[in-house]
Amino acid sequence: MKSDRSLQKRLGISLTVGATLLWLLGVTASGLVAQHEMDEVFDSALEETAQRILPLAVTDILNRETDTGSQTAPALKEHDEYLTYVVRDRQGQLLLQSHDADLSVFQGPPREGFHTTGSHRIYGASAISDTLFIEIAEPLAHRREAAMEAGVALLVPLLFLVPVSLLGIWWIVRLSLRPVARFQHSIEARGVSDLSPVDTDGLPTEFQPTAIAVNRLLKRLNRALDAERSFTANSAHELRTPLATALAKVQRLKKQLEGHHLFEDTVQIENALRGLSTLSEKLLELAKAEGGAALSEHPQDLVPILAMVARDFEFRAPGRLRLSLPGLPVTSLLDPDAFAILVRNLIENALKYGATHHPIEVTLNDDGRLRVCNAGEVVPPERLARLRNRFTRYHTRPSGSGLGLAIAEAIASGSGMPLAIRSPATGQADGFEVEVNIAHAGRNSEPCT
Ligand SMILES: Nc1ncnc2c1ncn2[C@@H]1O[C@H](COP(=O)(O)OP(=O)(O)O)[C@@H](O)[C@H]1O
Ligand SMILES: [Mg+2]
Known part of the structure; x- marks a missing residue:
């Protein structure tokens, strides 16, 4: 299980990549939903604030002694404004602004309702028959920061998910493949002398057909080897007696032919028969030795x-x-x-x-x-x-x-x-x-x- 084809490695990597991708998809989807919901909450807060400030601003403007010119709302305490606002008349002339308001954000004639500029979300509301407009702006950066934090919070579990998933899958696959490894070792350990069926206990169902096929093959091999051995042993055994008889006869003939011109031929026949007899002995020994x-x-x-x-x-x-x-x-x-x-x-x-x-x-x-x-x-x-x-x-x-x-x-x-x-x-x-x-x-x- 060490090569690149390792099932354990493949499953570990592919399942982890799969789980990570699914998680990322989930994070993106929930991030989009969360952002939409947050936008609604922020918009509602913006609207509420505008509705609250508008009556105060109108009273303030109407109570002025001179009815023209702008005025900056005083800050009770030194602070950074998160929401800034301006009050303008229908022509767009500035009547009141919060002390941190950046006028470049409020461009163009005043409008009612929500709109978004490059950097701000703005809500406008009117009073006194559309003669006074309040516009309140919230920096988009704040919303982005909130969305980012929510996204990061959803991504953090990935840091744990990836190693835990890799380790978990590696461990589970290893555990599940243990019977397969045992099966493999028991096949490897088998030699000509041991062709008994391999133990298939505990083997995953997917590997059962392989085990059955291996056992069937072992059985056939055993039968073939048995047949070969018994054939060798039987033939060697059957050859013994006729060879011994022939040898005895040749030896007798040799004695009678001493001095005759055929004597040399008889010696050669005797040697050939001896060779055959040794060969049949050796074949018998080999068949017995291989028979286990x-x-x-x-x-x-x-x-x-x-x-x-x-x-x-x-x-x-x-x-x-x-x-x-x-x-x-x-x-x-x-x-x-x-x-x-x-x-x-x-x-x-x-x-x-x-x-x-x-x-x-x-x-x-x-x-x-x-x-x-x-x-x-x-x-x-x-x-x-x-x-x-x-x-x-x-x-x-x-x-x-x-x-x-x-x-x-x-x-x-x-x-x-x-x-x-x-x-x-x-x-x-x-x-x-x-x-x-x-x-x-x-x-x-x-x-x-
Ligand atoms: N003791 C040995 N010294 C040198 N060579 C040997 C020895 N034993 C075996 N051999 C070599 O190994 C070969 C195979 O031996 P073996 O299987 O006994 O067959 P055989 O003896 O019938 O030739 C021999 O032919 C010989 O060349
Ligand atoms: Mg020898």
């Missing part, structure tokens, strides 16, 4: 098994093995048969490809680390990486099937032990080394019952 029978139910000491396999080889190739066993038992969940097959394949390879003048080191440590190491030509890294594939070989001689390391890999991965193949061997300039820790068997996978 690499783990036993209870841990067992595998040191005696290693000693026994080594004794076998000692008999076949005296003096070539240097075996080093731990002083203590090494218990492992690895199936003893699978362990014997693994070790046999590794030692067989070391004998086959290792330099003859150096001993083959077979070491099992107290901590379960098993190393089979031989001297010899270094295998280039790009070839080394492919050797655990089936039917892949680096040396062309002596002949082989290319299945030994594939069997070792199948046993190791089936029992959850990482298998390391190195060339040159650790601490040496040449050679080949395979290392596996048998104490790790069964740690990452379920034991097979």
Whole structure:
């Protein structure tokens, strides 16, 4: 969930932007309504004030001794006027003004009712048969300030809304996607040895079809692999007896043909049959290893098994093995048969490809680390990486099937032990080394019952 396609990130950003836009739209709409209402209140106050001042101004003007000329209404106390007014006659001649009144605001002949100039809102009212007019002005700046303050008050919650919405959405999406992440991990953790259905509990409905499809696929894969394994195992098994019979017959024939010109041909047939017999054995081992029978139910000491396999080889190739066993038992969940097959394949390879003048080191440590190491030509890294594939070989001689390391890999991965193949061997300039820790068997996978 880290890339730009992260659902969490996308939802977080788009929902927050959406909520912010909607909020702004709401603020604009309510700001416009509030401004209209405020204008009405301000206008009504302006009108009220004009109606109140007008009778006083009329009395004041009528009581003057000279009936012409203007006069400024005295201020009782020094103050700034918020509302200013003038009283003029029909011709526009000034008769009375409030002490802060700016005459440039009241231009043109006096009018009744409301009108707005660039800077003021003005209300005019008349008295004495339209001979006296009062005009009262209020600066628009004041109204704008009030509208601005109301707008800002509505915008302030956005400062909280954006981070709270981002965090909230991030948290909720994360919480909702937790079962999806669990589902993803359980698919990732699956290998050839575990093709059981994935747990779909708690998965959001939108992901259920995917889970069902994955489980269906796993089932089909399992069935296909099962079919492949049983076919390999059955064919290898079926080949065993006829191959053994043919080999026995050829060997008998070989004896009878000693000294005959066909003797060489019989030897070649015998070798080919031996190769086929080994191949069918290896195929059977591979099918078993891939079938997932690499783990036993209870841990067992595998040191005696290693000693026994080594004794076998000692008999076949005296003096070539240097075996080093731990002083203590090494218990492992690895199936003893699978362990014997693994070790046999590794030692067989070391004998086959290792330099003859150096001993083959077979070491099992107290901590379960098993190393089979031989001297010899270094295998280039790009070839080394492919050797655990089936039917892949680096040396062309002596002949082989290319299945030994594939069997070792199948046993190791089936029992959850990482298998390391190195060339040159650790601490040496040449050679080949395979290392596996048998104490790790069964740690990452379920034991097979
Ligand atoms: N101990 C080893 N020393 C050197 N090369 C090895 C060793 N083990 C395996 N190899 C190389 O890895 C290849 C694959 O081995 P393997 O899968 O056992 O098949 P095979 O032995 O039938 O060729 C071998 O052909 C060989 O080139
Ligand atoms: Mg081999």
